[in-house]
Amino acid sequence: xxxxxxxxxxxxxxxxxxxxxxxxKAELRVVGLHFRIMSGIDYVEIDGVxxxxxxxxxxxxxxxxxxxxxxxxYTGEGGNMINKEKKAEDQKxxxxxxxxxxxxxxxxxxxxxxxxxxxxxxxxxxxxxxxxLVDNYWLEKGVSGKNVYKFKLCRIPG
Amino acid sequence: xxxxxxxxxxxxxxxxxxxxxxxxKAELRVVGLHFRIMSGIDYVEIDGVxxxxxxxxxxxxxxxxxxxxxxxxYTGEGGNMINKEKKAEDQKxxxxxxxxxxxxxxxxxxxxxxxxxxxxxxxxxxxxxxxxLVDNYWLEKGVSGKNVYKFKLCRIPG
DNA sequence: TAGACGTAGA
DNA sequence: TCTACGTCTA
Numbered sequence: 001x002x003x004x005x006x007x008x009x010x011x012x013x014x015x016x017x018x019x020x021x022x023x024x025k026a027e028l029r030v031v032g033l034h035f036r037i038m039s040g041i042d043y044v045e046i047d048g049v050x051x052x053x054x055x056x057x058x059x060x061x062x063x064x065x066x067x068x069x070x071x072x073x074y075t076g077e078g079g080n081m082i083n084k085e086k087k088a089e090d091q092k093x094x095x096x097x098x099x100x101x102x103x104x105x106x107x108x109x110x111x112x113x114x115x116x117x118x119x120x121x122x123x124x125x126x127x128x129x130x131x132x133l134v135d136n137y138w139l140e141k142g143v144s145g146k147n148v149y150k151f152k153l154c155r156i157p158g
Numbered sequence: 159x160x161x162x163x164x165x166x167x168x169x170x171x172x173x174x175x176x177x178x179x180x181x182x183k184a185e186l187r188v189v190g191l192h193f194r195i196m197s198g199i200d201y202v203e204i205d206g207v208x209x210x211x212x213x214x215x216x217x218x219x220x221x222x223x224x225x226x227x228x229x230x231x232y233t234g235e236g237g238n239m240i241n242k243e244k245k246a247e248d249q250k251x252x253x254x255x256x257x258x259x260x261x262x263x264x265x266x267x268x269x270x271x272x273x274x275x276x277x278x279x280x281x282x283x284x285x286x287x288x289x290x291l292v293d294n295y296w297l298e299k300g301v302s303g304k305n306v307y308k309f310k311l312c313r314i315p316g
Numbered sequence: 317t318a319g320a321c322g323t324a325g326a
Numbered sequence: 327t328c329t330a331c332g333t334c335t336a
Contacts, residue, residue, distance in 0.1 A: 024184065024332085024333080025331090025332060025333090026182065026184055026323090026332090029324095035324085035325095036324070036325075036330075037322090037323055037324060037325095037330085037332065038322095038323070038324075038325095038329085038330040038331080038332055039324085039325085039329090039330045039331075040330085040331040041331090055331095056331065057331080058331040059331090060331060061331065062331095063331050065331090075331085077330080077331075078329095078330090080329085080330095095326075115331070124332085124333085182322085182323080183321095183322060183323090184322090184333090187334095193334085193335095194320080194334070194335075195320085195322065195332090195333055195334060196319085196320040196321075196322050196332095196333075196334070196335095197319090197320050197321075197334085197335080198320085198321040199321090213321095214321065215321080216321040217321090218321055219321065220321095221321050223321090233321085235320080235321075236319095236320095238319085238320095253335095253336080273321070282322085282323085
């Protein structure tokens with residue numbers, strides 16, 4: 001059940017600072033940074049319009065997100081790249097991808113969490129990177145030859 | 159990574175009482191009751207012999223565990239009943255099933271956690287039921303027609 | 317690398 | 327009911 005104190009909102013989460021580290025997606029949920037345990041893009045719907053609230057980057061599977069200090073090139077979701085039994089498909093402008101596109105047009109802040117390997121090689125860990133704005137997005141051919149969305153996010157100064 | 163304070167041991171876990179409730183398998187791990195997030199039978203290996211430390215009962219999938227106040231009929235693991243794309247197979251006397259059989263022979267305590275639906279219908283919850291001994295085990299034909307282990311566990315009085 | 321009684325939301 | 331950037335052990 002969802003007995004979580006903090007609701008999913010756009011922007012800063014009180015008590016959370018840039019550089020804070022976490023071990024599990026479940027922890028991100030508890031502190032209010034990112035509520036979807038198995039999904040990289042979290043979003044809310046306001047008056048029928050989806051807006052991204054947070055994204056978690058990864059190097060796993062075919063998600064080769066590029067992280068520079070202040071710029072992130074983030075791979076969209078969908079296409080079933082994980083499940084090897086299913087064929088890869090073009091990503092669609094729905095759900096989280098649509099939310100990121102809307103966040104760009106409406107200039108809404110997006111929380112960015114960087115996912116990576118944990119120090120001991122087993123498991124993962126997550127670092128809160130702060131608030132970003134979606135600057136641009138485009139389509140690329142992924143490893144599978146199918147269309148993949150790429151979102152460029154830039155850190156909000158200050 | 160496994161940065162958990164309590165190691166996986168047989169028997170009582172300090173600070174945990176019968177009736178204590180939890181929401182996630184991950185919580186069971188943190189408090190030291192059950193370390194395997196996606197597996198029902200947890201065990202340790204001592205001098206090359208596997209012994210069960212804890213089991214989590216369930217009503218999901220084809221795991222129709224029967225719970226009476228002091229007796230649990232627990233379904234063994236394996237057989238791939240979950241993954242519908244794979245054919246069901248006979249369960250084997252390996253891993254967790256072997257650990258439970260060894261716990262019976264050597265009269266080792268097993269922690270029992272009862273898994274069930276959460277109050278709101280979404281999600282699940284887990285209740286610590288206390289220490290049990292494996293009294294008996296046998297093979298049955300499961301729903302799929304394949305061999306399934308059933309373990310009878312009885313609550314240790316007091 | 318694959319398998320395992322996981323979770324939440326569309 | 328299915329999908330989703332999970333998480334651990336063998």
